[in-house]
Structure formats: C-alpha cells, structure tokens
Amino acid sequence: MSDILNTQSPHHVVIVGGGFGGLYAAKTLGRSSVKVTLIDKRNFHLFQPLLYQVATGSLSPGDIASPLRSVLRDNKNTQVLMGEVVDLNPNENKLVLNNGELNYDTLIVATGVSHHYFGNDQWATLAPGLKTVEDALEMRRRIFSAFEAAEKETDPEKRQALLTFVVVGGGPTGVELAGALAEIAYRILKEEFRSIDTSETQILLLEGMDRILPPFPPELSAEAQKGLEHLGVTVRTKTLVTNIDNQVVTLKSGEEIEQISAQTILWAAGVKGSKMGEAIARTTGAQLDRVGRVMVEPNLTVPNHPNIFVIGDLANFSHQGDQPLPGVAPVAQQQGIYVAKLIQKRLKAQTLPPFHYIDYGSLAVIGRNQAVVNLNYLKFSGLFAWLAWVFVHVFFLIEFDNKLLVMIQWAWSYFTNQGGARLITNEGLSGKNNNIEISTSMGDKNTVQV
Amino acid sequence: MSDILNTQSPHHVVIVGGGFGGLYAAKTLGRSSVKVTLIDKRNFHLFQPLLYQVATGSLSPGDIASPLRSVLRDNKNTQVLMGEVVDLNPNENKLVLNNGELNYDTLIVATGVSHHYFGNDQWATLAPGLKTVEDALEMRRRIFSAFEAAEKETDPEKRQALLTFVVVGGGPTGVELAGALAEIAYRILKEEFRSIDTSETQILLLEGMDRILPPFPPELSAEAQKGLEHLGVTVRTKTLVTNIDNQVVTLKSGEEIEQISAQTILWAAGVKGSKMGEAIARTTGAQLDRVGRVMVEPNLTVPNHPNIFVIGDLANFSHQGDQPLPGVAPVAQQQGIYVAKLIQKRLKAQTLPPFHYIDYGSLAVIGRNQAVVNLNYLKFSGLFAWLAWVFVHVFFLIEFDNKLLVMIQWAWSYFTNQGGARLITNEGLSGKNNNIEISTSMGDKNTVQV
Numbered sequence: 001m002s003d004i005l006n007t008q009s010p011h012h013v014v015i016v017g018g019g020f021g022g023l024y025a026a027k028t029l030g031r032s033s034v035k036v037t038l039i040d041k042r043n044f045h046l047f048q049p050l051l052y053q054v055a056t057g058s059l060s061p062g063d064i065a066s067p068l069r070s071v072l073r074d075n076k077n078t079q080v081l082m083g084e085v086v087d088l089n090p091n092e093n094k095l096v097l098n099n100g101e102l103n104y105d106t107l108i109v110a111t112g113v114s115h116h117y118f119g120n121d122q123w124a125t126l127a128p129g130l131k132t133v134e135d136a137l138e139m140r141r142r143i144f145s146a147f148e149a150a151e152k153e154t155d156p157e158k159r160q161a162l163l164t165f166v167v168v169g170g171g172p173t174g175v176e177l178a179g180a181l182a183e184i185a186y187r188i189l190k191e192e193f194r195s196i197d198t199s200e201t202q203i204l205l206l207e208g209m210d211r212i213l214p215p216f217p218p219e220l221s222a223e224a225q226k227g228l229e230h231l232g233v234t235v236r237t238k239t240l241v242t243n244i245d246n247q248v249v250t251l252k253s254g255e256e257i258e259q260i261s262a263q264t265i266l267w268a269a270g271v272k273g274s275k276m277g278e279a280i281a282r283t284t285g286a287q288l289d290r291v292g293r294v295m296v297e298p299n300l301t302v303p304n305h306p307n308i309f310v311i312g313d314l315a316n317f318s319h320q321g322d323q324p325l326p327g328v329a330p331v332a333q334q335q336g337i338y339v340a341k342l343i344q345k346r347l348k349a350q351t352l353p354p355f356h357y358i359d360y361g362s363l364a365v366i367g368r369n370q371a372v373v374n375l376n377y378l379k380f381s382g383l384f385a386w387l388a389w390v391f392v393h394v395f396f397l398i399e400f401d402n403k404l405l406v407m408i409q410w411a412w413s414y415f416t417n418q419g420g421a422r423l424i425t426n427e428g429l430s431g432k433n434n435n436i437e438i439s440t441s442m443g444d445k446n447t448v449q450v
Numbered sequence: 451m452s453d454i455l456n457t458q459s460p461h462h463v464v465i466v467g468g469g470f471g472g473l474y475a476a477k478t479l480g481r482s483s484v485k486v487t488l489i490d491k492r493n494f495h496l497f498q499p500l501l502y503q504v505a506t507g508s509l510s511p512g513d514i515a516s517p518l519r520s521v522l523r524d525n526k527n528t529q530v531l532m533g534e535v536v537d538l539n540p541n542e543n544k545l546v547l548n549n550g551e552l553n554y555d556t557l558i559v560a561t562g563v564s565h566h567y568f569g570n571d572q573w574a575t576l577a578p579g580l581k582t583v584e585d586a587l588e589m590r591r592r593i594f595s596a597f598e599a600a601e602k603e604t605d606p607e608k609r610q611a612l613l614t615f616v617v618v619g620g621g622p623t624g625v626e627l628a629g630a631l632a633e634i635a636y637r638i639l640k641e642e643f644r645s646i647d648t649s650e651t652q653i654l655l656l657e658g659m660d661r662i663l664p665p666f667p668p669e670l671s672a673e674a675q676k677g678l679e680h681l682g683v684t685v686r687t688k689t690l691v692t693n694i695d696n697q698v699v700t701l702k703s704g705e706e707i708e709q710i711s712a713q714t715i716l717w718a719a720g721v722k723g724s725k726m727g728e729a730i731a732r733t734t735g736a737q738l739d740r741v742g743r744v745m746v747e748p749n750l751t752v753p754n755h756p757n758i759f760v761i762g763d764l765a766n767f768s769h770q771g772d773q774p775l776p777g778v779a780p781v782a783q784q785q786g787i788y789v790a791k792l793i794q795k796r797l798k799a800q801t802l803p804p805f806h807y808i809d810y811g812s813l814a815v816i817g818r819n820q821a822v823v824n825l826n827y828l829k830f831s832g833l834f835a836w837l838a839w840v841f842v843h844v845f846f847l848i849e850f851d852n853k854l855l856v857m858i859q860w861a862w863s864y865f866t867n868q869g870g871a872r873l874i875t876n877e878g879l880s881g882k883n884n885n886i887e888i889s890t891s892m893g894d895k896n897t898v899q900v
Contacts, residue, residue, distance in 0.1 A: 043598060043874045060510035062871030069642035070872075079644040082598040082874070099602065133875050148493060148532040152549065192519035194529040421512030422520075424493045424532070425583050 010035040010077075011347055014095060014104035016085050016276065018045050018068045020329045021312030022110035024336030030075030032344050037102065039081045039095075043067055046133060047397055049329060052173060055130055055139035055266075056180035057422035064397070065133065085111075088279045090305055106307045106343055109276050109294075110336065113313040113327060116270035116291060123244045127166075127265040130173055137425060139266060143181070144424050146263045147189060150196045157261070163201045164262040166249050168241050169269035170207025171214070172364040175224060177266055178205040179367035182231035187368075188422075203233045204260065206251065208240050208269075213364055213372065215326055220372040223381040227366040241269075271327065273314050280310065289316045289324070298354030300339055311335035317355065325357050329396070334358065363389045460485040460527070461797055464545060464554035466535050466726065468495045468518045470779045471560035471762030474786030480525030482794050487552065489531045489545075493517055496583060497847055499779060502623060505580055505589035505716075506630035507872035514847070515583065535561075538729045540755055556757045556793055559726050559744075560786065563763040563777060566720035566741060573694045577616075577715035580623055587875060589716060593631070594874050596713045597639060600646045607711070613651045614712040616699050618691050619719035620657025621664070622814040625674060627716055628655040629817035632681035637818075638872075653683045654710065656701065658690050658719075663814055663822065665776055670822040673831040677816040691719075721777065723764050730760065739766045739774070748804030750789055761785035767805065775807050779846070784808065813839045 011034045015022045018040035026038045047064040054061055068080045087096035088107075095102040115129030128138050143165070150162035163185075167178045185201035192198075205212065205228060211221040212228075212235060225235050236253065243250035249265055251258045273292030281288045286302045287295040293316040294302065300315060302308040312332035317325045325331045334357055342352045361375035363385065371385040461484045465472045468490035476488045497514040504511055518530045537546035538557075545552040565579030578588050593615070600612035613635075617628045635651035642648075655662065655678060661671040662678075662685060675685045686703065693700035699715055701708045723742030731738045736752045737745040743766040744752065750765060752758045762782035767775045775781045784807055792802045811825035813835065821835040 043594060043872070057512075060512035060871070061873055061875060062507075062510035062513075065871075065873050067642075067872045069639070073641050080642075081602065083602065133873065137875075144493060152531065152533065189519070191523050192517075192530075421510070421515075422493070422517045423511055423515050423583065425511060425587075 011343075012037065012103065012105045013108065013343060014039065014102060014106070015108045015110060016040075016095070017110035017112060017312070018042070018080075019048070019110055019112050019312060019332060021112075021332035021336040022108065023068070023071065024333045025108050025110065025311065025340045026072055026075065026078055026336075028337050028340030029343065030072065030078055032077070032340075034077065034106075034343065034347070036075065036078040037081060037104075038068060038072065038078060039083050039085060039097070039102070040068060041082070041084045043069070043080075043082050045071055048131075049393060050397070051130055051133075051136050052176040052180060054133065054136035054421070055143070055177065056184060057140050057144065058180070060421045061133045061136065063421075085276060086279075088276075088283045090283050090308060093307070104307075106309070108309045108311060108336075108339055109280065109314060110310075110312045110332065111274040111276040111314055113271035113291075113293070114274055115267060116272035117267070118270060120244070123267070126244045126246065127168060127267040129267040130177070131271075139177075140422070141424050142264050143184070144422055147185075147193065147196070147198065148424070149263070151193050152195070159196065160200070160202070161247060161261040162263045163196065163198070164204070164260065165201065165264045165266070166204045166206065166260060166262045167266045167268055168206050168249075169267065170205055170209070170212030170235070170237065171268060174205055174207070174266075174268035175212055175228065176365055177268060178203055178228055178233045178235075179231055179365065179370070182228070182233050183367055184422075186232050199232075201232075204262075205233050205235045206239045206241060207235070207237045210238050212237065215362065216364065216372060216374055217379055220374055220379055220381060224364065224366055224372050227370040227372075227381070231367050231370075271313070277310075277314055280308070284308065286310075293324070299342060299352070300335055300355050309339045311339055317357070319354060320357055326362075328362065330360065331357055363392060365389045461793075462487065462553065462555045463558065463793060464489065464552060464556070465558040465560065466490075466545070467560035467562060467762070468492070468530075469498070469560055469562050469762060469782060471562075471782035471786040472558065473518070473521065474783045475558050475560065475761065475790045476522055476525065476528055476786075478787050478790030479793065480522065480528055482527070482790075484527065484793065484797070486525065486528040487531060487554075488518060488522065488528060489533050489535060489547070489552070490518060491532070491534050493519070493530075493532050495521055498581075499843060500847070501580055501583075501586050502626040502630060504583065504586035504871070505593070505627065506634060507590050507594065508630070510871045511583045511586065535726060536729075538726070538733045540733050540758060543757070554757075556759070558759045558761060558786075558789055559730065559764060560760075560762045560782065561724040561726040561764055563721035563741075563743070564724055565717060566722035567717070568720060570694070573717070576694045576696065577618060577717040579717040580627070581721075589627075590872070591874050592714050593634070594872055597635075597643065597646070597648065598874070599713070601643050602645070609646065610650075610652070611697055611711040612713045613646065613648070614654070614710065615651065615714045615716070616654045616656065616710060616712045617716045617718060618656050618699075619717065620655055620659070620662030620685070620687065621718060624655055624657070624716075624718035625662055625678065626815055627718060628653055628678055628683045628685075629681055629815065629820070632678070632683050633817055636682050649682075651682075654712075655683050655685045656689045656691060657685070657687045660688050662687065665812065666814065666822060666824050667829055670824055670829055670831060674814065674816055674822050677820040677822075677831070681817050681820075721763070727760075727764055730758070734758065736760075743774070749792060749802070750785055750805050759789045761789055767807070769804060770807055776812075778812065780810065781807055813842060815839045 013034050013036050015038045023045050029036050044065040044067050050064045053059040072078050084098040085095050117123045146162050150159050153159040165181050167174045181203045185198045189198045213221045213224050239251050239253045242252045249260045277292045277294050280286050284302050284305050294310040296310050296315045298319045300309045313327035338355045345352050363373045365371040369383045369386050371389040372381040373385040373388050463484050463486050465488045473495050479486050494515040494517050500514045503509040522528045534548040535545050567573045596612050600609050603609040615631050617624045631653045635648045639648045663671045663674050689701050689703045692702045699710045727742045727744050730736050734752050734755050744760040746760050746765045748769045750759045763777035788805045813823045815821040819833045819836050821839040822831040823835040823838050
C-alpha cells in the first residue's frame, strides 16, 4: 500500500460508473481532501429499480434519471467526465479511455452488469433485456406497438400472437414486468380499443427454478405467484426457454416441449459482468465467476492490487453467508460508502475491518397494491408490503435529486389510472416508418435496438 | 354535396392527423351520430408549444404527449388507428394506407407541416429542426453532448466551437430555443463543470428579416430582442444563412460574408406542407402555395371536393386579412371545431357561414420571467406576459390529459433551477458509442437522426 501512502496530495480517486455504487462512493468522498473523478458512459444516474415503469409507460426516463453533474454539483473536489473506459493498466495506475488516458491513485470500478443470454446472443434482438434507458424505450415501443398492430389485425391467430407477451425470468424484474403488463392489458388499455378486447391478452411469466423470486423465502414466492395469477398472469415455473425464434418461444418443462407464438418477448433472465471485469481479470490476474463478476477480497479490493476496488453488481463478494451478495442497490450503496471510508482511513495510515453487508430486507412489487417484503424477522405481502415498497422507493429517489413531485405525479397517474408516458417513439430504430436503415449487432451492454 | 347527404348512416368521418386540428375535430364529433376514425403515424398527441422544453431538457416527452387513445377513450363512436396515409383516391372516397385502404364519407386532413431547408435538405443532418419527439431528443442530445465534449477539450478554438450555439430563425421557436439555451448555459449548468466556464458559451440567434418575431408588432419584437440580449443571446437580424458545413455556418448580412464555427446548429427557420398536401393537389387539382400548403375554400374544403377538408398548418386560409392565417394551435383548434360542426349541420341538410378565425392574441416566451403578449388591443411584455404565457399553456395542456402535476413539476424545477430531463440518450443514433450503424436520408417529416 506504500504507493498509496506516498502519493503526493491530493490523492486522485477515479470512479468508473455512476450507478448506486459509484455514486455513493463519490458522495461519501465529496467532503474529503481527495480529488475525485467520476467517469461514466452516460451523463446521468439511472434509478434502475423503477426502470420497468419506463418500459411499461408509467414513467418517463427523465423521471428516474438525474444528471450526474447536478447530483454532484456541490462536491467541488469532484469532476464528472462522460467517457468510456476501454482498458486498464494497473502497473502504471492508468485507465485507457476511448478518447485518452486517465491516471489514478485509487481506482473504484462500479460498471455493473449487462444482459446474459447464456450463449444465445442472437436472442437479444428478439427478446430485449432491461438495463438502459434505451432498453426501456425499446420495450415500451414493442409493448404498445403490439396492441396497435392487434387492433388492425383481422387474422385471429396473428391477433392472438400480437396479444401474447412472454416474460423470461421470474426474478424481481420479470415479476415487475409481468405485473405491469397485466395492469396495462386488463386495466389501463381496457376502454381504449374498439376492435380488440385487451382482456384477451395473455401474459406468461417463465421461471426455470421451482418458484419465482428465488431469493425470497418460499412463502413469499407463493404469495407473489398468487398475486400475479390474481392479476391474470400465467406463471410457469420449472420451465426453460430452449429457443427463441421470430415470434415463437420454445419451452421445456420436464420432458415436455412446447411452442408459443408471441409477438413480444421480454428478457429478465440473467446478467453477466460488464466488460471492465474482463479487463481487470486480464490485467491483474483476478478471478471471475461464471457470470464474469470479479472475485474480490474482504475489503472489496482486487487481489494483490490494494488500490483497485470493485463494487456493486460487478463484484462477487463471497465472504459473507454461503452465497455471494445479491446484485441489488443496497449492496452497491453500502460497498460504495465502505470503500470511500476505507480510502480516507488509508490516507491517515489507518484501515477498516472487512466489508460487512447489513441486510435491511428486500422487497419486490407485483402490481397495484401488491408487493412482498422480507425483513428477515418479519415477512409480509399485499397492500402494506406495497406501501412499504412505495415508501422506500420514494425515499431513495428523492434522495439524489428532488424527484418528490415526480413521485406525486406517479401516484396521481396511479390513482387516476393513467399511464401518461405510453408513447411509441424511436420508430426510426425499427427501420420501418422512416428512411433510417439500421444494422444492429451486440453492444457492450447488449443494448440492441431493432 | 349529394354524396354526403345520401350516404347511409352512420356517416364515416376520417381524420388524418392527431395534432390540434385533428384532435379538436375528433373531440367535437365525439358526441355526434357519425362514425369517426382518427388515423395518425404516432400513437400520441404532441403538445407542440412546449416541445422546445424537451429539446432543452426541462420536460420529458411523456410530459407533453398524451396517447390519442386515452384522450379519446370516452368517444365510443371514435376509433383511433396508428398508421400512415400514403395516398388519396377522392373519386372513390378512399385513403391508401401503408398497410391497406380506408373508405370515408368525409375526410379531414390535418397532417401539418415539416421542416423546410429551402432547397438545402443536406443541412437537415447538420442543423436539425424541431417537429417531432425524436427531433427534440436529438437536439437535447446535441446540446448537452456539446458541453460534455467541451469539458474534455483542451484546444481553445475547438472548445469555443463546442460552446457556440447557432439558432437559425427568429420566429417563436427560435426565440424560445435561444432563450432556453441561455438559461442552460448561464444558469442551470453554471456550477456543474470544472474545466470549462459555461458562461463563455455563445448563443447566436439569426433572423433574415429586419426584426425577430416578425408576426408581432415591432415594439414587441424590440422588447423580445432586448430580453434575449439581456439573457446573453446575440441577436443578428437581416442575416441570412448561405451555407452550413460541418460545424461552420456561413452568414450574409448585407454584403458582408462571415463564417462562424459552431458545433451545434439548430434549425427554426421554415416549414413546408407535409406530403399529404402533394397527394391532395395531385388527386383533386387543388392549388398549393409556395411552401406546399393547400389553398382552401372559405369553408376549409378543397375546391370541388366538398367532403374533403384541410385544416391546421397544412391549410392556407387566405379569406381573412391580407395574410394567410398563421400556423398556430388556436387556428388549428378553431378550424377543427368549425369543420366538425359543419359536418353535423350538413347531415341535417344545413350549412354554416364561412370559417372565421377569432384571434385572441398571441404570446411568445423569451425566457425565465420574460415573454411578449399581443392581445391586439393590449400589448405587454416581461413578467406579467410570462405569467400569462404559463397560464395559457398550463390551461391547454391540462385540457387534454390531466397533466396538472406535470406543470407543477415543471414549475418546481423552474423554481429549484433544475433541468431534470437533461439526459443524453439514443447515442446509438449517433452511430458512435455503440455498434449500431445508421445511414440517414430525408424522411417525410425530415426527422433526421445522425
């Protein structure tokens, strides 16, 4: 660690990624003597837990995103840079950017994860995932375009395919999407179409394990499934997707093979570490787990590189409990704060005990008035769970940026039953309704726009 | 008109375009005995007067757009179709769609206008205009990307070019954009950058005539110019753009030729009739004016085709005053209502006197606390004009869809000095930061995304 202690002041901390981990690290370092550079490909922090509401048209991207510069405006020791990190040179304490280089004394990597199609990347264009704003707008475009096309479709089979939505993956995101789709089809759009009856919409939620919301206790998984079925969602557990072809999903439950015609297929099944993980492994010799997350030390550093930290979804922290810590916001937040404090301690030649995650519990929303809450000592579901979910999300959302009125607006459209942001935009990306031709291939984040 | 009177009930009115004209026609016909079909390329009505706020990051698209289906939800006689009209067959009372045909008894065309580059369509990619949501998001992307690039630029000349914004056209849209850019550069972003001083930003507003806001009385044009200059905008009247090249604008004032290096060039100079105008002229023999608007009869019909109406920006109504009526929302609204009433009268074998526009006055916003209002009998500017502008826009915006809280939110971010929607999205469209390649060419609406 001598390299850290001997560096001339101000000590330069570079944070890659402005998600929950990176942003909390930056905020915690904001009142310290170090120099901070936060670099992100985007100019905004995205409040991921509500991204599914953009995908389903109840919120606009601007409602859940805050410009990083305005969040960190008052941290005069902090510079925000919009740019992309392409490689790492740990021996020279240097980052390689798409447009230059950046030296650091301490590096915090918080670049998160992207979709994982388990070796079937060609599915990405057929079944988009939900990580970026563009992902959400593409899902929104597909969802509402399907209803529009169904309204004009006269062939009953094609119409049913247009009104069939398959959500792959029964984790929190899949449950949220399926529940929101049910709200859209059976409530919000009900009175708006003349040729079709949107209550004929079929929504399938597919999960490979024996229950949805696997991280939750079995009783809450059962509650969640009951809640979704009550909303009209068909939940299929122990069901694997073996193929996705244009508008046809092939399922395998036990020995049974089944094909379902669906216009809209949404991917919520898996994630893999972002590219920075590979760069770290290649340049530092760090181990990656099978989904490309970096195996970190108890203090969140990369082995043998005490001045390189990996936090948040990209980190595999396996020093607490029998499982690695889950990829959720609270873990990233606590890790960001821990690392920031450790850096400050080190500058005083002190240190901190290993990182320890304090689990305040977990929540998952199912739909209007329904959620499940696991506070470990207390488990509950239904309306109170939903209110708890709303409270927590309002609380965190307004913490960064004053989005209080956004939340009031959201509550308003909730009570007035409107989905005010149900816009079909960027049709240009579909290459259909205008003269823009697009050839897509996989981006780093698998942000695929067809 | 016998064809109209003798058609078997229900009389089918087809409205093309869900802007102010088409939507008011549909709303007025909603409580009548006719069958109404509203067809639009998009699934939402866009509140155009506030589109510049999306382009400058203070509102999100969802804040100023309402799904047409939800606006017309309770009009059970009305079907909304998302589709594109490609041609017209007046002899068979038939519309040709991109995906089929549609018969009408009465046709209302309200497809509006698109950008006009005066024969320099290649400028469209260099200087995007502001008509669609995608246009606004592209402007937003360019504006905020320019500041991000400037923060990283070390070459002083390049940096100054990145911090130079040229708005072409001194009409209401150009004035609004220039004023909003001044707010962004000199107020909102002021504390957020570390390398650049955003107050070094140059904002030029170019107008070919001898004053900005030509439709307004000279004293208000002078007030508007004073207001913009007070905000920091350089206003250049009697100045023509003779060429736009990559990041260089060539100006001609009198005999003087001048070149200005600017990364961001925004087009607010001219509009031309949308393609439906050509189809109407070709198939009905109607005359188009020099910008492609349809010359209509005093009752807004196309000559010799009493069952085809053209309303709103696409109509050239020259039967009142020495100028054709301006392309503003109130004209379109009053024309939509008039046509709807005339259709109902005709079904009772009655008619209406010619259309007469009632001008309640006009407003243009300059910036925070500043606007100009011309009520004909009363002209004023400054804070009261701005409050009048806000009131009118809030009033109209909440009329369609309950966007009251949107406006509260907007007021909030106004008072808290935030521009909450300053997101740089759809970078994919730039073809730079990911693997999507785009080849652009002119679309109907000149929606060009580079």
